Amino acid sequence: MPSILEIKPETDAVSETPVLIDGFHLFLNALKLNDIDTIFGLPGIPITDLLRMAQAEGMRVISFRHEQHAGNAAAAAGFLSAKPGICMTVSAPGFLNGLTALANATTNCFPMILISGSSEREIVDLQQGDYEEMDQLAIAKPLCKAAFRVLRAQDIGVGIARAIRAAVSGRPGGVYLDLPAKLFSQTLPLDAGLNSLIKVVDPAPSQLPGPDSVARALNLLKNAKRPLILLGKGAAYARADADIRALVEKTGIPYLPMSMAKGLLPDTHELSAAATRSFVLQEADVVLVIGARLNWLLSHGKGKTWGQEKGPKKFIQIDIAPTEIDSNVAIDAPLVGDIGSCVSALLTGIGGDWAKPSADWTGAIAERKAKNFGKMAATLAARPTPMSFQSALSVVKEIVKDNPEAIVVSEGANTLDFARSIVDMYLPRKRLDVGTWGIMGIGMGFAVAGAVVTGQQVIAIEGDSAFGFSGMEVETLCRYHLPVCIVVFNNNGIYKGTDQNTSGGNDLAPTVFVKNARYEMMMQAFGGVGVYVTTTDELHTAMVEAIASGKPTLINAAIDETAGTESGRITNLNPAKALKK
Numbered sequence: 001m002p003s004i005l006e007i008k009p010e011t012d013a014v015s016e017t018p019v020l021i022d023g024f025h026l027f028l029n030a031l032k033l034n035d036i037d038t039i040f041g042l043p044g045i046p047i048t049d050l051l052r053m054a055q056a057e058g059m060r061v062i063s064f065r066h067e068q069h070a071g072n073a074a075a076a077a078g079f080l081s082a083k084p085g086i087c088m089t090v091s092a093p094g095f096l097n098g099l100t101a102l103a104n105a106t107t108n109c110f111p112m113i114l115i116s117g118s119s120e121r122e123i124v125d126l127q128q129g130d131y132e133e134m135d136q137l138a139i140a141k142p143l144c145k146a147a148f149r150v151l152r153a154q155d156i157g158v159g160i161a162r163a164i165r166a167a168v169s170g171r172p173g174g175v176y177l178d179l180p181a182k183l184f185s186q187t188l189p190l191d192a193g194l195n196s197l198i199k200v201v202d203p204a205p206s207q208l209p210g211p212d213s214v215a216r217a218l219n220l221l222k223n224a225k226r227p228l229i230l231l232g233k234g235a236a237y238a239r240a241d242a243d244i245r246a247l248v249e250k251t252g253i254p255y256l257p258m259s260m261a262k263g264l265l266p267d268t269h270e271l272s273a274a275a276t277r278s279f280v281l282q283e284a285d286v287v288l289v290i291g292a293r294l295n296w297l298l299s300h301g302k303g304k305t306w307g308q309e310k311g312p313k314k315f316i317q318i319d320i321a322p323t324e325i326d327s328n329v330a331i332d333a334p335l336v337g338d339i340g341s342c343v344s345a346l347l348t349g350i351g352g353d354w355a356k357p358s359a360d361w362t363g364a365i366a367e368r369k370a371k372n373f374g375k376m377a378a379t380l381a382a383r384p385t386p387m388s389f390q391s392a393l394s395v396v397k398e399i400v401k402d403n404p405e406a407i408v409v410s411e412g413a414n415t416l417d418f419a420r421s422i423v424d425m426y427l428p429r430k431r432l433d434v435g436t437w438g439i440m441g442i443g444m445g446f447a448v449a450g451a452v453v454t455g456q457q458v459i460a461i462e463g464d465s466a467f468g469f470s471g472m473e474v475e476t477l478c479r480y481h482l483p484v485c486i487v488v489f490n491n492n493g494i495y496k497g498t499d500q501n502t503s504g505g506n507d508l509a510p511t512v513f514v515k516n517a518r519y520e521m522m523m524q525a526f527g528g529v530g531v532y533v534t535t536t537d538e539l540h541t542a543m544v545e546a547i548a549s550g551k552p553t554l555i556n557a558a559i560d561e562t563a564g565t566e567s568g569r570i571t572n573l574n575p576a577k578a579l580k581k
């Protein structure tokens with residue numbers, strides 16, 4: 001094996017200026033040229049030296065314990081920075097471990113690039129049994145937005161440029177870049193090599209909506225009696241925060257945030273209709289959808305949730321992907337373009353003579369909100385023993401209110417669902433969760449990215465099952481000294497801890513875990529802070545200390561094991577429930 005010094009760019013003996021540049025350095029220079037300064041990954045053949053060299057070149061390399069979490073970190077970094085997050089893995093098994101994150105990023109419309117080393121094409125294609133042999137490009141293709149392979153050093157610049165553009169332009173998503181091991185040791189004359197690199201100009205160009213489509217949308221909105229604005233994570237990603245707020249406030253139209261759009265306007269805003277979600281979805285007559293798909297999370301835009309029996313609704317939909325329009329229901333006024341340009345065009349068209357929605361509509365919403373706030377306040381104030389989801393979350397709610405800059409990561413079933421409605425968000429892009437797939441396992445990867453990309457405190461609200469998917473990454477949190485406070489909502493299992501095996505056998509039911517597991521010891525094992533709490537006072541003290549110290553902390557919060565519901569608020573999606581109907 002050559003040492004790292006031997007594979008640095010070759011230098012002229014007399015002048016000491018490099019005359020040749022190798023694939024490793026072409027690759028790193030291409031990333032740096034495009035302002036990419038962080039790599040999330042896991043070393044091994046053929047990328048170990050590459051990661052060392054990246055560090056030597058001044059890049060941040062965050063090394064994980066499993067590629068899925070490195071990939072999730074890259075995806076969250078993409079969402080948080082609007083630059084593609086980079087995940088690097090080894091061949092076949094490492095690549096496959098990263099693939100779930102790549103597919104999830106694509107599903108969530110987060111920009112990331114999974115870059116995997118691969119084996120020799122000549123051997124792979126003849127299936128001669130190379131080390132970690134796999135046709136990675138073919139496998140990645142259907143799971144991401146675009147996939148490329150670079151075979152020649154002179155194409156590294158183009159490969160990186162195409163990957164960046166594919167990830168962030170139009171609808172953002174995951175991109176796969178295949179780099180065979182042999183590429184890294186190829187060399188080019190220094191000047192030619194550097195000249196082959198591309199700095200991507202305007203990677204995510206604005207896409208303006210046509211004036212006729214803006215007029216159509218405004219006309220519909222103006223004639224609405226019970227208008228509603230629906231904000232999705234695309235609206236959060238678009239960074240049109242001020243214009244979106246202006247649109248809501250100028251028009252006086254109530255809005256409903258999807259989970260990752262929470263905080264785009266503060267959840268305490270008087271026009272938020274989040275606390276009366278069912279009512280506004282049923283009653284609205286015109287809905288302006290901004291950066292959200294009418295998928296399962298929105299009951300496909302139809303049926304009882306949407307009060308279909310009360311007559312058809314009109315939809316205006318802003319999306320950058322033209323093929324999203326009419327995907328589930330007819331869209332009366334499509335606005336295809338980037339959200340910044342579309343919202344700004346609407347604002348311009350609204351003018352000074354806008355008539356705000358009637359007091360009938362806003363008053364009915366306000367009345368229901370007040371009622372639901374009252375009910376919620378009573379539940380949050382109760383102090384049962386053991387803690388309920390709600391009593392424990394009332395503490396988290398206060399802590400987030402006091403630390404609005406903190407990034408909140410959330411996963412689980414009941415833990416996720418209660419946290420979504422209880423914990424208010426105050427600023428845009430502060431909430432990261434299970435997203436479009438409802439996927440478990442994003443927790444620690446997203447937490448690492450939150451801390452690394454923003455430098456802010458992270459608060460991870462984790463079901464005990466959800467935490468287990470990425471739990472080993474607490475070592476990563478400790479190794480990089482990241483300010484992450486994890487609260488494990490420990491109800492001894494998936495959904496609850498009291499399920500019974502009805503077969504008469506000795507095994508526990510499939511949803512049940514070891515009782516009173518001491519998850520906090522996992523954090524202690526690596527030098528972080530671990531605390532076990534059974535009361536809201538203890539939870540409050542532990543969270544305050546975690547945030548004051550900035551130390552990686554795991555708070556194992558004992559929650560009533562009887563309290564959860566199967567699948568939280570989406571019980572209706574279980575097939576056996578349909579059987580019983």
Ligand code: OXK
Nearest residue numbers: 274275276277278297372373376412413420421438567569
């Ligand atoms: C909301 N609500 C409130 C408040 N906020 N009441 C009082 N105060 C406040 N602040 C009310 C709101 O009006 C709703 O009541 C209810 O609380 C729930 O609100 P919300 O917004 O959470 O709505 P809902 O119905 O749960 O939303 C649907 C959804 C959401 C599909 C968008 O459930 C979601 O994002 N789910 C993701 C689930 C998921 O991915 N789980 C993964 C694991 S489960 P009403 O009366 O107005 O309706 C899984 O995969 O397998 O088991 C598995």
Ligand code: ADP
Nearest residue numbers: 171232233234238258291292293319320338339
């Ligand atoms: P949610 O889960 O919050 O409902 P989705 O992920 O379903 O949101 O929808 C996000 C939508 O936003 C996608 O259809 C995507 O094409 C769109 N989108 C993302 N970024 C932009 C942007 N800058 N401009 C316009 N649309 C965007």
Ligand code: TPW
Nearest residue numbers: 412413414415438440463464465466494495
């Ligand atoms: C990759 C299915 C959805 S929610 C969940 C599982 C296993 C765990 C719920 O238990 P938890 O939360 O986290 O303890 P709580 O508060 O209800 O007790 N595998 C993947 N994704 C999903 N969604 C699942 C399995 C699932």
Ligand code: MG
Nearest residue numbers: 463464493495
């Ligand atoms: Mg649980």
